[in-house]
Amino acid sequence: MTAPLTVLTVLTGFARALREAGVAADGARLTTAVEALAAAGAGEPYWPLRISLCAEPDDLPTFDALFDAWFRSARPPVPNVPRGTARQLALARPLLAETNAGDGADPADDPLRTAAAGNEVLRHRDLAELSDAERDEVHRLVALLAPRVGTRRSQRRRPGGRERIDLARTVRRMLRDGGEPGELRYQRRRRRPRRLVLLIDVSGSMAPYADSLLRFAHAAVRVAPTSTEVFTMGTRLTRVTRQLRLRDPQLALAAAGRAIPDWSGGTLLGEALRAFLDLWGQRGTARGAVVVLASDGWERGDALLLGEQMARLARLAHRVVWVNPHRGKSGFAPVTAGMMAAMPHLDALVAGHSFDALRQLVEVISNA
C-alpha cells in the first residue's frame, strides 16, 4: 500500500501548490483527480489531472508550469492557450527576462514572485519619472485594469424575481389555460451598466500623464465597449471612443493620436467642457453617467466659465470624479484657478500619477 500513498502525497502537494498559485484545486477536485487517475489507468497523467484540477482557462498556464515542475515528464504540446491568458502571460514576460536572467534556482514560483516584486516598486512611481522600459511595463499593467462601472436600474423589466406581478404574462397564461386562474407570473427590473464618460486633458502640462490615461481609457472601452465614451480636451474637444475600440492598445493609441489635433497644446478646459455638454452631455451621454475628468486644472481661459460648466455637468451626471496627477504629490493643494472653480462640484478628487493611483481610480469608479 506504499505506492498509492506516495501517489496521494504527491498529488496533495501538487494540489496545494496549485492552490497557492491561485488555481481552484480544492479538496473535492483532488478527490476527482485521484478517481480520474485510477480511471485513466497507467500513462500520461497530464490530461486527467488538468481535467479534474483546473476550473477556468486562466488556470491552464499556471497548471502547465507547475505540472512541468512537479512531474517533469515530456507532456504533449498544448495546442494553444486561450486568448486572454496568452496575452496576460506575454505581459508578464519582459520584466521576468530582465530581473531573472540566468537565475534558475526555484523554477516553481520564483519567476512569479520576482515579477510581482518588480511590479510592486513600479506601482507607486510617478509616471512622469519613469524610464521608457518601465513605462512600457506600467502600460502593460494598465492594459490589464478593468475599470467597470456599477449597474443602474433600467426602465425595462424581465421575468423572474418577486418584485411585481407580470400582468401581461399572467393573463396570457390564463387565457391559454382556458381562463382558469393559474400561477402568478412575476417580473423584475433589468439592470443595465451605467455609462462611463472619460474626459482627458491632453494639453502640454498633462503630457507626461495623458498617454497612460488614454491607455486607461482604452482598458475601460475594452471592458464595456458600448457604455463607455472617451473624449480628449485641450483647446478643443475630440471624441476618441471609436479609435479606442480597436483591440490592440498600440493601434488604438496611434489612431487616437491621429484624431487628436490639439495634442500637447494649450488648455481651454471651460470651452472644451461646454462643447462636450452642448454636443454630447446634455443630449444623454452625461445623464446618469459616471464622468471622470482627468486634468491638472491649469486653465488658460476663464475659470468662471469652467465653474459654470462643472455645475452643469454635476447636475447631469450621476457622479463626477476629477483625476489630478498632482493630487498624489506631497504639498498638493487645489490652488489653480481651474481646480478652485471645479472643486465645489466634484464627488471625488483622486490622484492619477502612478499605476497604483490608477488602480485606486478603478475602485472609485466601480463604487460610484
Add this chain to the structure above:
Amino acid sequence: MPDRSTLDTPAVLDSPTDVAAALDRVGYLPDPGIATAAFLAIRMQRPLFLEGDPGVGKTALAVALAQITGATLVRLQCYEGIDASQALYDWDFPRQILHLRAAGAGGGDAGGPASGADTEALEASLYQRRFLVARPILQALETTPSVLLIDEIDRADDEFEAFLLEVLADNAVTIPELGTIRAERAPLVVLTSNRTREVHDALKRRCLYHWLAHPQFAREVEIVRRHVPEAAQRLARDVAAVAGALRDADLLKPPGIAESIDWTRALHVLGARSLDAETATVTLGAAIKYHEDQVRVQRDLLPDLLERLG
C-alpha cells in the same frame, strides 16, 4: 467511486484511445485532451463542463458522444430567465381542465356537489404521468441511455445553476404530486459555456473541466477535409492556415472551426481550388462576422497572409 453501473456501450470504450477512435468514426476528430475528457466523463459518470471560444466544437462533441455511446441526445438550450418549468417539467394544465370537464360531463348532475371520495379520486386522477409535460432534463432522466446537453449555461441566471446542481447531484427529480422520478441510468451530462459570465464554482466542482482550444493546423485541415470532402486539399490547407493566423490577430470574433468549414464550402462552391485575394475577399463574410474585423482583415492582414501562402 460508489458502484454505479458503467455504460455498456456499443463501441468498446476502455481507454482514451478507444474513445478517440470511436469519435473519429462518427466524424469528430478529437485531440488527446478531448478524448481523455470524454473517456473520463463516461467512465466516472461525471458531468463534463466544456469551455472554449465560440465555434471550436463544444456542441458537436456532445452530439458525437451521443453517437458513440448509442444514446439519445437531449438538448437544453439555456437563455436568460429560463426556469424549472421550462427545463424540468410542467403540468399540462389545459389537458387537466379538459379531463375535469369530461369527468364532470360524464358524472351527470352538473350542479350538485360531488361526494368527498369522488372529488378526491378525481383530483388524484389529475396528477398522472400522462398530464406531465417532460422538459429536457426530465426527458433525459427518463430516457436510457441518454446524453443531456446543457448548452450555453452562462446565459441562464445563477438561480438556475443552483437548481441544476440539485438535479445533477442525485439524478432524480421530485414532483410533489407524483413522487420521485429517478434515472434508471444517469445520463451523460455535457455542459457548455461561452464564458460571457463566470459560472458558479459549486457547479463546476461537480464537473470535469475541459478547455477546448482551437485545433492545430494539421488537425484543422483534417477536420475541414472531413466536413467538405469535395474541396481541394490545397484549399483546405490554405483556409486552415489563414484561419489559424487570424486567430492570433486579436479580432473581435476570431474565426472558429465552424467558420473555417463554412469558408471552405463557400470557396469550393465558387470553384476555387486555392485561396487567392479575389475569392478570399468576396467570401470573407463566411469567416469574419464583424464589419470592423472585415475591414482590418481585408486591408491589413489578408495581403500579407496570402503572400505567405505562396
